[in-house]
Amino acid sequence: MNIGEIARRAGVSRSTVSYAISGKRTVSEATRRRIQHVIDELDYRPNANARALKEGRTRTIGLVIPPASRRLTDMQLDFVAAVVDAAAHADLDVLLSPSGGDHDRSFERVVTGRRVDGVILMEIRLEDARVGRLQQAGLPFVGIGRTSHPDGMWWVDIDYTALIAKCVNHLADLGHRHVALINRSAELVAAGYGPAHRALAGFKEAIRRRGITGVDYCCADDSAAGEACLQQILREHPEVTAAATINEAALPGIQRALESAGLTVPGDFSVTGVAASHWAENFRPQLTAADVPALDMGAHAVSLLTECISDPDAAPKHLLLTPPISLRGSTGPARR
Amino acid sequence: MNIGEIARRAGVSRSTVSYAISGKRTVSEATRRRIQHVIDELDYRPNANARALKEGRTRTIGLVIPPASRRLTDMQLDFVAAVVDAAAHADLDVLLSPSGGDHDRSFERVVTGRRVDGVILMEIRLEDARVGRLQQAGLPFVGIGRTSHPDGMWWVDIDYTALIAKCVNHLADLGHRHVALINRSAELVAAGYGPAHRALAGFKEAIRRRGITGVDYCCADDSAAGEACLQQILREHPEVTAAATINEAALPGIQRALESAGLTVPGDFSVTGVAASHWAENFRPQLTAADVPALDMGAHAVSLLTECISDPDAAPKHLLLTPPISLRGSTGPARR
DNA sequence: TCGATTCGTCGAATCGGTTCGACAACGCGG
DNA sequence: CCGCGTTGTCGAACCGATTCGACGAATCGA
Known part of the structure; x- marks a missing residue:
């Protein structure tokens, strides 16, 4: 089932088979058809490794x-x-x-x-x-x-920087003066994970621009951590009325923490951020958020x-x- | 940066380099070290395609x-x-x-x-x-x-058949006489998707064994469909007091439908099934379920x-x- | 009708490895 | 000192494709 076998059965040389397949040189219609027929019959496909070796690229x-x-x-x-x-x-x-x-x-x-x-x-x-x-x-x-x-x-x-800034601006426009950022996990931040750093930078800058106060928290990527994180925010900063997050996995936990604190969304507390659409749509009410494309x-x-x-x-x-x-x-x- | 280059610089033949790398024949310690030194210096790694071609396997x-x-x-x-x-x-x-x-x-x-x-x-x-x-x-x-x-x-x-049967038995043991199965989507069932068919078979068989009644519904793999599906069940079969599901993505929707119907879990309605642990843990209260390993x-x-x-x-x-x-x-x- | 193109095909080289057979050098026992 | 087995190394064939140069045959213009 290699090219030599095809060539033998079609009564041509191996190079002719190769040219018939690739079309890089002209092959007479008659032999092309004969070769194609053998190929179809044997269900032949060129060996990808051999091809890659010779061509120098692997596709x-x-x-x-x-x-x-x-x-x-x-x-x-x-x-x-x-x-x-x-x-x-x-x-x-x-x-x-x-x-x-x-x-x-x-x-x-x-x-x-x-x-x-x-x-x-x-x-x-x-x-x-x-x-x-x-x-x-x-x-x-x-x-x-x-x-x-x-x-x-x-x-x-x-552009997490711009997205989080947009979120903060949106919240500030709605009259929020004390907002929180729920970031990704502390490990990721420590490892220098770009989105976490850039979101934080965008948050701080936007806070400063709008003259409001902001607190930021790291939060592991799961709902239990999200719940704990929001509870901590409510405890340590009761003045906070809104949160932005780039931690979509924390959203169900955030929701639960708000519910058990007796806070309604968005009446008592607003939530926004960046999240894949299905997380945003599973939030109640659905999350005002940037949909990552x-x-x-x-x-x-x-x-x-x-x-x-x-x-x-x-x-x-x-x-x-x-x-x-x-x-x-x-x-x-x-x-x- | 091919094996010939290494051989040239180490002053040996290509085969010796190959044997030094693979260890398939003995190579004197001195030449082995010399070769290794050149390899380290040039950061050489054998071409995977050439190797695959000759060896007949690709790893x-x-x-x-x-x-x-x-x-x-x-x-x-x-x-x-x-x-x-x-x-x-x-x-x-x-x-x-x-x-x-x-x-x-x-x-x-x-x-x-x-x-x-x-x-x-x-x-x-x-x-x-x-x-x-x-x-x-x-x-x-x-x-x-x-x-x-x-x-x-x-x-x-x-073994979805056995798992769903276990769920039904568990529910029957708790006194439930009317249970529902929330299956995967109708398209998957139509396509002959094994788990959906086998879960249904296990459900029907267990129902029969325990002498209780059961209804089964197909449900698309998202929370909105889950919500709609459970609402439909409550409407069409108000006697149902428990549901088993293999559709994890429907769980948030199932939860919402129960909440908006004013039903508590597990007081008014029991839910169980097969779900990846993080879906089970995001359910409130946490889902009694088989954790797919x-x-x-x-x-x-x-x-x-x-x-x-x-x-x-x-x-x-x-x-x-x-x-x-x-x-x-x-x-x-x-x-x- | 002859030389120049064009067309179709072939053989051989090549990609970068692995592996087999051969063989020289060496140590060893008799 | 000779024959033998061991050890280390080499050259060559091979895996299965692509591609270049060559070459015979057909075609064409003059």
């Missing part, structure tokens, strides 16, 4: 995801799905590599094994050794997120990657998305 | 997931994560292929391109053309789930796959899991 992209042990957020999952889908449409295969630490075998294999033509790197931290590793290896890659100095790299990111991001990342694979010396491009905030029911005028 | 497994367009359930996601993790531990790479229809290019590439040594096939339907395709291609594979005649194949599955399943699937790759003629093995039901707070005696 495969690597997708480096956070380690499986840490539960992926819904946004990240949407993103993975979008990348896989977009890649499939471009006839690219996707090699998955779970990688968290800066040195693990799976990542090394992807980087140095010449198994992929390029890489999409998720969950980039402000300082990320993997970026350097990829650059050093000369492997084209697109980051989801960006380091603190992203000038030399290709990336797609969401994970599907678009995935598609964009793939198309940027194909671009920088085909022209590695091109000037790096990037895409900073600021999705609009959908006004649903969870924000309202501050209680007096 | 890569394919993971065929439902198409990205359809949102994966949390259980499926846990499962993907588990497979990726287990594969990484076994130094295997994972090639992802989204495939739903029986004929798409991505799946065909995986099956016929000799890019993978074996495949893990998710979301198998009772009649699944992909199973036949894989068997015909002679590619080792392990199914997550099983067809209606799974004798010739390797698989790992959850997705992580174990993933690990088992990978280890079965490596086994059937190394010995394709072995008698097929399989694993039918019946996880225990964790008693939490969402079930109680039937209301009078």
